[in-house]
Amino acid sequence: MIKTTEIKELKLLSRGKVRDIYELENDLLIVTTDRVSAFDFVLNQTIPYKGIVLNKLSVFNFNRTKNIAQNHLIYSDFDLLPKELKKYGYLKDRFMVVKKTKVLPIECIVRGYITGSAWSEYVKTQTIGGMYVEPGLVESEKFPEPIFTPSTKAEKGHDENISVEAMKNIIGRERADEVIKISLKLYETVSQMLFASGVILADTKMEFGVLDGEIVFIDEAFTPDSSRFWFSERYRKGERQESLDKQFIRNFLLSTDWDRKSPPPDLPEDIVKKTSEIYREIYSIVTNESLS
Numbered sequence: 001m002i003k004t005t006e007i008k009e010l011k012l013l014s015r016g017k018v019r020d021i022y023e024l025e026n027d028l029l030i031v032t033t034d035r036v037s038a039f040d041f042v043l044n045q046t047i048p049y050k051g052i053v054l055n056k057l058s059v060f061n062f063n064r065t066k067n068i069a070q071n072h073l074i075y076s077d078f079d080l081l082p083k084e085l086k087k088y089g090y091l092k093d094r095f096m097v098v099k100k101t102k103v104l105p106i107e108c109i110v111r112g113y114i115t116g117s118a119w120s121e122y123v124k125t126q127t128i129g130g131m132y133v134e135p136g137l138v139e140s141e142k143f144p145e146p147i148f149t150p151s152t153k154a155e156k157g158h159d160e161n162i163s164v165e166a167m168k169n170i171i172g173r174e175r176a177d178e179v180i181k182i183s184l185k186l187y188e189t190v191s192q193m194l195f196a197s198g199v200i201l202a203d204t205k206m207e208f209g210v211l212d213g214e215i216v217f218i219d220e221a222f223t224p225d226s227s228r229f230w231f232s233e234r235y236r237k238g239e240r241q242e243s244l245d246k247q248f249i250r251n252f253l254l255s256t257d258w259d260r261k262s263p264p265p266d267l268p269e270d271i272v273k274k275t276s277e278i279y280r281e282i283y284s285i286v287t288n289e290s291l292s
């Protein structure tokens, strides 16, 4: 398992909650670790295979959407790494070499179904991200059309939902219109592909960067960390759905007396194991291949 990487040949640019990012000449080397975060905290435990699942799923999805939106992926094949990095055998299946972009400071969320924070807001005010939404929807119901709901990309702590108008003020009207169009198209395409595999893509978060004046799809692509996946055969509208991701972890943390301010408690062994299994399961459903 990989918690933290130390690649001394390269300059470390940052450690995110899950990824370690290095500079590789003009590009970036993004290494996905087995770290897991919940409620904006990185937990003490790592989840076996999580980094590999996230990395390989992102590569898979970047490849199958590249005709819709250009993305940052250059290569992820271990054999293509520079000689001096070959001694880091753990990089296999965990890294991407990507184009370095200027990250747009917003998160692009597309929702096909009403759940999570959108459902909580709707119940209170019949709005989502401050925008008025049609009345009468029940929990987990499919929207007539997928909706775009941006949020801020907080350096630390909690991202906040903002209106499309606010997003336009942050990144500019023209760029915002373009990013919204690309996001919706990506959601539409991938949700159809997943549906054919028996999975509902309830919602997903995407990030974009700018390189040479062009919008590039960056970061991760349709992983259980960035998306809510539901088994379509278990889908029941009007109820909360079981999602194929960190739900065991969130439920466990909510069952403790943790105050969500101090360092989080350790995860029990069975929660770690079940979470690892669910990540691997989603990988094999989506890609039709199992992790060796």
Ligand SMILES: Nc1ncnc2c1ncn2[C@@H]1O[C@H](COP(=O)(O)OP(=O)(O)O)[C@@H](O)[C@H]1O
Pocket: 015, 016, 017, 018, 019, 020, 021, 028, 072, 098, 099, 100, 101, 102, 103, 207, 209, 218, 219, 220
């Ligand atoms: N192609 C890219 N160019 C520049 N920055 C990127 C690119 N792809 C991803 N990033 C940034 O790298 C970081 C990924 O690390 P992650 O652990 O996911 O961080 P976070 O804790 O912010 O979610 C994110 O801040 C993301 O915006």
Ligand SMILES: [Mg+2]
Pocket: 016, 018, 219
């Ligand atoms: Mg991230």
